[in-house]
Amino acid sequence: MxxxxxxxxxxxxxxxxxxxxxxxxxxxxxxxxxxxxxxxxxxxxxxxxxxxxxxxxxxxxxxxxxxxNKSVIIEFLVENVDEDYQRIKDIATEIVQEPTTMPWGNRSLLFRDPDGNLINFFTPVSDDAKKKFA
Known part of the structure:
Protein backbone atom coordinates (compact mmCIF):
# COMPACT_ATOMS: atom_id res chain seq x y z
CA MET A 1 0.00 0.00 0.00
CA ASN A 69 -14.10 20.70 -15.95
CA LYS A 70 -15.48 17.92 -18.15
CA SER A 71 -13.59 14.92 -16.77
CA VAL A 72 -13.68 14.86 -12.96
CA ILE A 73 -16.60 13.83 -10.73
CA ILE A 74 -16.53 14.97 -7.11
CA GLU A 75 -17.96 12.11 -5.06
CA PHE A 76 -19.50 12.19 -1.61
CA LEU A 77 -20.47 9.05 0.30
CA VAL A 78 -23.80 9.83 2.00
CA GLU A 79 -25.98 7.90 4.40
CA ASN A 80 -29.16 7.98 2.30
CA VAL A 81 -28.96 9.36 -1.24
CA ASP A 82 -32.75 9.37 -1.65
CA GLU A 83 -33.20 11.58 1.41
CA ASP A 84 -30.38 13.88 0.28
CA TYR A 85 -31.99 14.20 -3.15
CA GLN A 86 -34.90 16.09 -1.57
CA ARG A 87 -32.42 18.67 -0.20
CA ILE A 88 -30.06 18.79 -3.19
CA LYS A 89 -32.72 19.31 -5.87
CA ASP A 90 -33.45 22.71 -4.33
CA ILE A 91 -29.83 23.92 -4.39
CA ALA A 92 -28.23 22.17 -7.39
CA THR A 93 -27.76 24.08 -10.62
CA GLU A 94 -28.77 20.96 -12.57
CA ILE A 95 -29.84 17.44 -11.64
CA VAL A 96 -28.05 15.20 -14.14
CA GLN A 97 -29.44 11.90 -12.83
CA GLU A 98 -31.99 11.31 -10.10
CA PRO A 99 -31.09 8.57 -7.58
CA THR A 100 -30.37 5.41 -9.58
CA THR A 101 -28.92 2.07 -8.55
CA MET A 102 -25.74 1.46 -10.52
CA PRO A 103 -24.49 -1.98 -11.67
CA TRP A 104 -21.57 -1.81 -9.19
CA GLY A 105 -23.93 -1.59 -6.21
CA ASN A 106 -24.13 2.10 -5.38
CA ARG A 107 -27.24 4.24 -5.52
CA SER A 108 -26.12 7.51 -7.12
CA LEU A 109 -27.40 11.05 -7.56
CA LEU A 110 -25.54 13.19 -10.11
CA PHE A 111 -25.82 16.98 -10.10
CA ARG A 112 -23.80 20.08 -11.01
CA ASP A 113 -22.42 22.90 -8.94
CA PRO A 114 -22.82 26.54 -10.09
CA ASP A 115 -19.61 26.27 -12.18
CA GLY A 116 -20.83 23.10 -13.92
CA ASN A 117 -18.63 20.63 -12.01
CA LEU A 118 -20.23 17.20 -11.71
CA ILE A 119 -20.99 15.88 -8.22
CA ASN A 120 -22.02 12.35 -7.27
CA PHE A 121 -23.77 11.62 -3.98
CA PHE A 122 -23.82 7.86 -3.48
CA THR A 123 -24.96 5.27 -0.97
CA PRO A 124 -23.75 1.65 -1.15
CA VAL A 125 -26.75 -0.68 -1.45
CA SER A 126 -25.41 -4.07 -2.59
CA ASP A 127 -23.62 -6.36 -0.11
CA ASP A 128 -20.30 -5.95 -1.94
CA ALA A 129 -20.59 -2.16 -2.06
CA LYS A 130 -21.54 -2.02 1.64
CA LYS A 131 -18.47 -4.13 2.53
CA LYS A 132 -16.22 -1.87 0.48
CA PHE A 133 -17.26 1.22 2.42
CA ALA A 134 -17.77 -0.38 5.86
Whole structure:
Protein backbone atom coordinates (compact mmCIF):
# COMPACT_ATOMS: atom_id res chain seq x y z
CA MET A 1 0.00 0.00 0.00
CA UNK A 2 1.31 3.44 -0.94
CA UNK A 3 1.99 6.04 1.70
CA UNK A 4 0.74 8.73 -0.70
CA UNK A 5 -2.62 10.09 0.43
CA UNK A 6 -5.14 12.28 -1.35
CA UNK A 7 -6.01 14.90 1.24
CA UNK A 8 -7.48 17.77 -0.75
CA UNK A 9 -9.27 18.65 -3.94
CA UNK A 10 -9.16 22.30 -5.06
CA UNK A 11 -11.71 23.95 -7.31
CA UNK A 12 -10.82 27.21 -9.02
CA UNK A 13 -13.73 29.58 -9.55
CA UNK A 14 -14.40 33.11 -10.72
CA UNK A 15 -17.09 33.52 -8.01
CA UNK A 16 -15.65 32.12 -4.79
CA UNK A 17 -18.38 33.42 -2.49
CA UNK A 18 -21.11 31.71 -4.52
CA UNK A 19 -19.24 28.40 -4.80
CA UNK A 20 -18.23 28.27 -1.13
CA UNK A 21 -21.82 28.92 -0.06
CA UNK A 22 -23.02 26.14 -2.40
CA UNK A 23 -20.52 23.57 -1.07
CA UNK A 24 -21.28 24.52 2.54
CA UNK A 25 -24.89 23.54 1.81
CA UNK A 26 -23.91 20.38 -0.06
CA UNK A 27 -21.46 19.15 2.58
CA UNK A 28 -23.42 20.51 5.55
CA UNK A 29 -20.16 21.99 6.86
CA UNK A 30 -18.83 25.52 7.35
CA UNK A 31 -15.87 26.73 5.31
CA UNK A 32 -12.72 28.10 6.92
CA UNK A 33 -11.54 31.18 5.02
CA UNK A 34 -7.76 31.71 4.87
CA UNK A 35 -8.07 34.83 2.69
CA UNK A 36 -10.76 36.43 0.54
CA UNK A 37 -9.48 34.21 -2.29
CA UNK A 38 -9.15 30.83 -0.55
CA UNK A 39 -11.43 28.73 1.64
CA UNK A 40 -11.48 25.11 2.79
CA UNK A 41 -14.29 22.81 3.84
CA UNK A 42 -12.71 20.16 6.04
CA UNK A 43 -14.54 16.84 6.01
CA UNK A 44 -13.71 13.56 7.73
CA UNK A 45 -12.06 11.99 4.68
CA UNK A 46 -10.56 14.98 2.85
CA UNK A 47 -10.58 18.74 2.42
CA UNK A 48 -12.44 20.54 -0.34
CA UNK A 49 -10.46 23.69 -1.14
CA UNK A 50 -11.94 26.50 -3.18
CA UNK A 51 -9.75 29.20 -4.66
CA UNK A 52 -10.56 32.24 -6.72
CA UNK A 53 -9.02 32.72 -10.14
CA UNK A 54 -6.77 35.34 -8.51
CA UNK A 55 -4.86 32.51 -6.77
CA UNK A 56 -3.69 31.25 -10.17
CA UNK A 57 -1.14 34.07 -10.27
CA UNK A 58 0.94 31.99 -7.84
CA UNK A 59 1.03 29.00 -10.24
CA UNK A 60 1.54 30.65 -13.59
CA UNK A 61 -0.71 31.71 -16.44
CA UNK A 62 -2.80 28.97 -18.09
CA UNK A 63 -2.34 26.50 -15.21
CA UNK A 64 -6.07 26.09 -14.53
CA UNK A 65 -9.33 27.49 -15.83
CA UNK A 66 -12.50 28.12 -13.86
CA UNK A 67 -15.73 26.33 -14.87
CA UNK A 68 -13.99 24.19 -17.52
CA ASN A 69 -14.10 20.70 -15.95
CA LYS A 70 -15.48 17.92 -18.15
CA SER A 71 -13.59 14.92 -16.77
CA VAL A 72 -13.68 14.86 -12.96
CA ILE A 73 -16.60 13.83 -10.73
CA ILE A 74 -16.53 14.97 -7.11
CA GLU A 75 -17.96 12.11 -5.06
CA PHE A 76 -19.50 12.19 -1.61
CA LEU A 77 -20.47 9.05 0.30
CA VAL A 78 -23.80 9.83 2.00
CA GLU A 79 -25.98 7.90 4.40
CA ASN A 80 -29.16 7.98 2.30
CA VAL A 81 -28.96 9.36 -1.24
CA ASP A 82 -32.75 9.37 -1.65
CA GLU A 83 -33.20 11.58 1.41
CA ASP A 84 -30.38 13.88 0.28
CA TYR A 85 -31.99 14.20 -3.15
CA GLN A 86 -34.90 16.09 -1.57
CA ARG A 87 -32.42 18.67 -0.20
CA ILE A 88 -30.06 18.79 -3.19
CA LYS A 89 -32.72 19.31 -5.87
CA ASP A 90 -33.45 22.71 -4.33
CA ILE A 91 -29.83 23.92 -4.39
CA ALA A 92 -28.23 22.17 -7.39
CA THR A 93 -27.76 24.08 -10.62
CA GLU A 94 -28.77 20.96 -12.57
CA ILE A 95 -29.84 17.44 -11.64
CA VAL A 96 -28.05 15.20 -14.14
CA GLN A 97 -29.44 11.90 -12.83
CA GLU A 98 -31.99 11.31 -10.10
CA PRO A 99 -31.09 8.57 -7.58
CA THR A 100 -30.37 5.41 -9.58
CA THR A 101 -28.92 2.07 -8.55
CA MET A 102 -25.74 1.46 -10.52
CA PRO A 103 -24.49 -1.98 -11.67
CA TRP A 104 -21.57 -1.81 -9.19
CA GLY A 105 -23.93 -1.59 -6.21
CA ASN A 106 -24.13 2.10 -5.38
CA ARG A 107 -27.24 4.24 -5.52
CA SER A 108 -26.12 7.51 -7.12
CA LEU A 109 -27.40 11.05 -7.56
CA LEU A 110 -25.54 13.19 -10.11
CA PHE A 111 -25.82 16.98 -10.10
CA ARG A 112 -23.80 20.08 -11.01
CA ASP A 113 -22.42 22.90 -8.94
CA PRO A 114 -22.82 26.54 -10.09
CA ASP A 115 -19.61 26.27 -12.18
CA GLY A 116 -20.83 23.10 -13.92
CA ASN A 117 -18.63 20.63 -12.01
CA LEU A 118 -20.23 17.20 -11.71
CA ILE A 119 -20.99 15.88 -8.22
CA ASN A 120 -22.02 12.35 -7.27
CA PHE A 121 -23.77 11.62 -3.98
CA PHE A 122 -23.82 7.86 -3.48
CA THR A 123 -24.96 5.27 -0.97
CA PRO A 124 -23.75 1.65 -1.15
CA VAL A 125 -26.75 -0.68 -1.45
CA SER A 126 -25.41 -4.07 -2.59
CA ASP A 127 -23.62 -6.36 -0.11
CA ASP A 128 -20.30 -5.95 -1.94
CA ALA A 129 -20.59 -2.16 -2.06
CA LYS A 130 -21.54 -2.02 1.64
CA LYS A 131 -18.47 -4.13 2.53
CA LYS A 132 -16.22 -1.87 0.48
CA PHE A 133 -17.26 1.22 2.42
CA ALA A 134 -17.77 -0.38 5.86
Missing amino acids: SNTNLVSLRIITSDITRLVKFYEQVAKAKAKWATDDFAEIVLKSFTLAIGSTRTLAFFGEGTAEAAA
